[in-house]
Amino acid sequence: MLPMRSLLPPLLFTLAYAGISLGVTNSYYQLILTLVPVWAVFGLSWNLLSGYTGLISFGHAAFFGIGAYATALGQIYFNISPWLLIPIAAMLGGIAGLLIGFPTFRLQGHYFALAMLAYPLAILYVFEWLGFQEVTLPIKRDAPIAYMQFADPHIYTLLGLALMLATIVLTQVIERSRFGMALLAIKQNEAAAEAAGINTLAWKLRAITLSGAIAAAIGGFYAQVLLVVTPASVFGMLVSAQALTVAMFGGVGTVWGPVIGSVILIPLAEILHAEAGARIPGIQGVIFGLAIVCVILLAPEGLFWKLRDLWRKRTASKTDVSDRPEAAATNVTTLKPASQQRTATGEVVLEVRSLSRSFGGLKAVQDVSFQLHKNEILGIIGPNGAGKTTLFNLLNGFLKPSQGEVLIDGRNMSGQRPHVICEAGIGRTFQVMRPFLRMSILDNVVVGAYVRARTEDQARQFAADAVARVGLSAVAHRVAGELSTKELRLMELARAVAGQPRILLLDETLAGLGHGEADEVVAVIQQLARDGMTIAIIEHTMQAMVRLVDRFLVLDHGAVITEGLPEVVTRDNRVIEAYLGKKWAGHAAN
């Protein structure tokens, strides 16, 4: 599953670390060496949820603490070995993740973060109330190894390392799979991900379950190292903050971030505590805080990304000369003459029946009915606020209609979740582009392919096809951050195409493009239509549209004012009036 090339660095790192650990005889340094992987794993568990989905959790201590208490109490009350208890703790953490995730994923952004903050604090009080203010692990003098109690502190470090290596590899596998792609897509734009056929809730629940399980397992191990468990030491604010600190310092959304953060920060905090703190007690906190602030200011996304960007820049400037001209040359899509030979058949693939939606008193869409025929290009136009985007949102499931039906191939799909509608064969693009800037074009497009692809290879294949269809094959491996607006628009188009839809909803795909650029995009859309795609497109710029579409649907104030062939619609007085006002309607008539 994982190529050797990506397995090698964590393996080498772990071996090197183990080597250093075995060379250390001082028990205090050994303890610090044990704590580094502990906090790295905790940071990785946080990263798995928050780093990849962008849903910041301030409450990962909830899982950590559940694991720690499960491991401690299981030994005290049931005399179970921690070798068994840590897996049990992981299970409990997973369940807790599911239970916490299910209601909390209804919230977004800051609200999610704040709600997550509440869980560990609430659980902390429960444990205090239960009388578990101070719990110590019993010493097992007769069977220490069966109870994970080693006289040799190296073994704790090695166990911690094993857990860290396992978590790193797991994270890497996820990063490369559909799972990781889905999470990244959610991070960029949850709505777009949903529209690309990703069942966002299901993936988020999987992420928090796994994340909770890892956090709980490492919490259990931590209890084993610390030997004393108090609510504050495992459920406290500082614990949740530790996960954020190591991950954000090292780099969010990468497997190396939390590891780098932990390797630097945990020993640094301890050294400061031991050296500076002995002279001026308390100064360690000040220096530590300042160090973090400085790094965050200089490298806002964490050290890993900063270093990677610097390294890329250096290597890029070397290869620049040979790279550029080629890219520029192949980048131009040859503009094929618009052909009218494409024949829209009479078969109805999408039918809208008296669709309405109001927001309070505002009727954003009222009583809209129309049909989309197979292989036609329908242009939906209307002035600002006419309800065009709202109509699209109703079609692809972002909004539930107050009234009316959306029939896809004769089946009523109104009110379904977006990813379900996407599976039914409707793809869409967005007015505001949200590309994954650090990823290559191909990787950006793969996200859209999973809805149809059964395997990873098939998804890659679909994505490559889609990139070829929009004419970006030559630049497919460049990162999205370096692209022009036109290329980004085409990439968005490719992402929608990669899901093999039968119907494409394009929301202002030509917006922000220059004259020549718009023509290139128009040519691509026309080619898609010739290849059998049915397209509905929203647009402001009439000029390009008149040449592109077969038929217009004109909206104003949420209602259809007219429908018909381009030449008829553009002369319609009601249309001119809607766009330009009554006065101009009079002019046009003359």
Add this chain to the structure above:
Amino acid sequence: MSKTSKGKAPTGLTRRTVLSGAAAVGLAGVARAQTPAEIKVGLIVPLSGIYTRPGQVMKMGAEMGIEHINAQGGIKALGGAKLKLVVIDCGDTTEKAKNAAQRMVAQEPDLVAATGSYLSSFTLAVTEVTERAELPVLTLSYSDLLTDRGFKYIFQTAATASRQSELGLPTLMKLAENASGKRPKTVAMLMDNTATSVATAKALKEKLFAQEGLQLVVEEVWTPPLSDATPLIQKVRSAKPDLLLFMPNAVSDAKLGLEKISEFGLGQGKIPTVSFSITIAEPDMLQSVSPETVQGIMTIVANWGSKGHEALIAELKAKYKEPWMTQNVISTYGDMWLMKEALEKAGKADRNSVAQALRTMDAGPSKYYPGGQLKFDEKGRRVGAGVVIVQWQSGVPVTVYPPDLAQAEPFWPKKS
């Protein structure tokens, strides 16, 4: 292994160099310890974070103790060797305390004993490390759990929490009876949910209230910090108990509660108020409440500057500007003398010999801890450890019980 570790050469090498350097220093320390010109003892207390203040106060006690011992000729059994204090900050979390303890045993291999760590959670974590390193630790923390783990290297000088309530309540009842002429019948209990309060309350509710014929009429628990004491005190006012047990562990909580008691007209002994921790008698209290508000309030504590400590108290005042001597100062001061005693008995500057000396010690009445002797039972609890009752009188908390330590007569506030 050495081949693979090259991948991480830069940081790995520097760290290893640092470590070997540190190890060399450690070895040098061992070599020096063979002819002890000075004997190192540890003080591991919070000196950063929210528990800094008690840690600092403990440090004062330790410094005074060391100074006095050395001035009087050091450890005579070891040719007048001087004691040297090694201070280690155990921070404000359990993890930091554990790390600090590990640092202490790894970096200071020639320590013979230590004392700490104020909060019982910290002492729990610290002693998990010292037990394995076989370093004897004296503690003024009084959680029962500390000496319930079967550890061999912990010595608890204070009466445990449950013992304190066992001793404290009957004494208090006697005091009340003597002073006011009648026994209290009803009691209200307001407490926070920290480990010490919970342990104390458990003993009170399960056994002592019934034993003393007290009826619990109000019981309220809060989680620190207390945001508003009004509902708590309102309940007390309507229940009119003969006795109020008010058990905060943070000065801010104590202040809020006492001010509210005063505001509701229950202060100045309208309802006799008793606490179970030193919080309510800390010098910090006077920064936020007036002496009138606290007048007459009593607290049952494990130790306090008392009769016979006058010179010490005066020295503390002059040297550190501390207005009176709390448990933290006197107990830590006493710990230094206890270590000296053990060293004299052991005749060797070696941690295991010191531990053995502490275990077998029987040095008669204790001078710096209330009640009992300088002798430990098999759990490591000081035999006969007693309690002290302290009462706020004219802006100073003074010892009023036991009579041999009392600095003043107790007064039992009479109901008007």
